[in-house]
Amino acid sequence: xxxxxxxxxxxxxxxxxxxxxxxxxxxxxxxxxxxxxxxxxxxxxxxxxxxxxxxxxxxxxxxxxxxxxxxxxxxxxxxxxxxxxxxxxxxxxxxxxxxxxxxxxxxxxxxxxxxxxxxxxxxxxxxxxxxxxxxxxxxxxxxxxxxxxxxxxxxxxxxxxxxxxxxxxxxxxxxxxxxxxxxxxxxxxxxxxxxxxxxxxxxxxxxxxxxxxxxxxxxxxxxxxxxxxxxxxxxxxxxxxxxxxxxxxxxxxxxxxxxxxxxxxxxxxxxxxxxxxxxxxxxxxxx
Numbered sequence: 001x002x003x004x005x006x007x008x009x010x011x012x013x014x015x016x017x018x019x020x021x022x023x024x025x026x027x028x029x030x031x032x033x034x035x036x037x038x039x040x041x042x043x044x045x046x047x048x049x050x051x052x053x054x055x056x057x058x059x060x061x062x063x064x065x066x067x068x069x070x071x072x073x074x075x076x077x078x079x080x081x082x083x084x085x086x087x088x089x090x091x092x093x094x095x096x097x098x099x100x101x102x103x104x105x106x107x108x109x110x111x112x113x114x115x116x117x118x119x120x121x122x123x124x125x126x127x128x129x130x131x132x133x134x135x136x137x138x139x140x141x142x143x144x145x146x147x148x149x150x151x152x153x154x155x156x157x158x159x160x161x162x163x164x165x166x167x168x169x170x171x172x173x174x175x176x177x178x179x180x181x182x183x184x185x186x187x188x189x190x191x192x193x194x195x196x197x198x199x200x201x202x203x204x205x206x207x208x209x210x211x212x213x214x215x216x217x218x219x220x221x222x223x224x225x226x227x228x229x230x231x232x233x234x235x236x237x238x239x240x241x242x243x244x245x246x247x248x249x250x251x252x253x254x255x256x257x258x259x260x261x262x263x264x265x266x267x268x269x270x271x272x273x274x275x276x277x278x279x280x281x282x283x284x285x286x287x
Contacts, residue, residue, distance in 0.1 A: 077105040083147030122156040150174030172254040215241040216267035
């Protein structure tokens with residue numbers, strides 16, 4: 001039996017039938033909710049600092065002689081892409097974590113809050129990725145996308161040929177199959193594109209033969225913005241994908257929590273061997 005937040009009106013009855021299991025669920029839900037509220041309060045304070053695009057401080061394109069001497073194991077740049085009605089400030093802690101563990105080039109991109117089409121946002125992302133590759137001398141980048149950011153990145157990779165430039169795409173609480181929450185927000189066109197059965201979601205279910213990007217999707221069993229919860233998983237026969245379940249955190253905590261950051265680093269360090277990944281990431285449980 002799976003009891004989700006949607007079943008909360010029946011918790012009193014269920015607690016009498018399954019007291020031990022639901023007591024644990026209630027405690028986990030309360031902890032996750034408290035953490036979400038704390039993160040939201042902190043993020044509101046940081047939000048103004050992330051409104052503008054960050055300054056690009058990456059190295060210029062090296063000369064051919066210098067490029068030939070670069071180590072072949074050098075890690076590609078990491079691009080961080082935020083979610084709906086958000087900005088790059090959501091990645092302050094994750095960016096610091098990645099830098100402390102050897103990722104020397106990490107960039108956060110803002111897309112316009114006026115963005116009304118995932119396809120157009122994906123095209124703009126592609127231009128940013130090409131510029132980053134040209135500026136840094138790398139042929140590929142890794143992307144970490146939170147919520148809508150992951151969907152924009154997936155559309156770029158899968159539908160616009162972005163798999164030539166994206167080695168690994170990590171998504172955090174991304175509605176890959178569409179989500180049914182917040183029906184009152186349907187007035188916004190990009191929200192409609194995130195609904196199950198939308199034209200964009202249908203495009204992403206189409207064939208993607210030979211896609212070279214590896215996907216790692218983190219989904220939470222307490223993510224209140226994913227309905228159903230499993231929509232945050234990548235399920236596609238043509239894609240090299242791994243889904244990682246995170247227990248004990250909500251939607252806003254995914255790009256912030258240190259345990260998830262550790263999983264993201266592991267995902268970015270996975271190497272592709274033939275048609276299979278060389279390593280797997282186990283599920284994450286946050287106490």
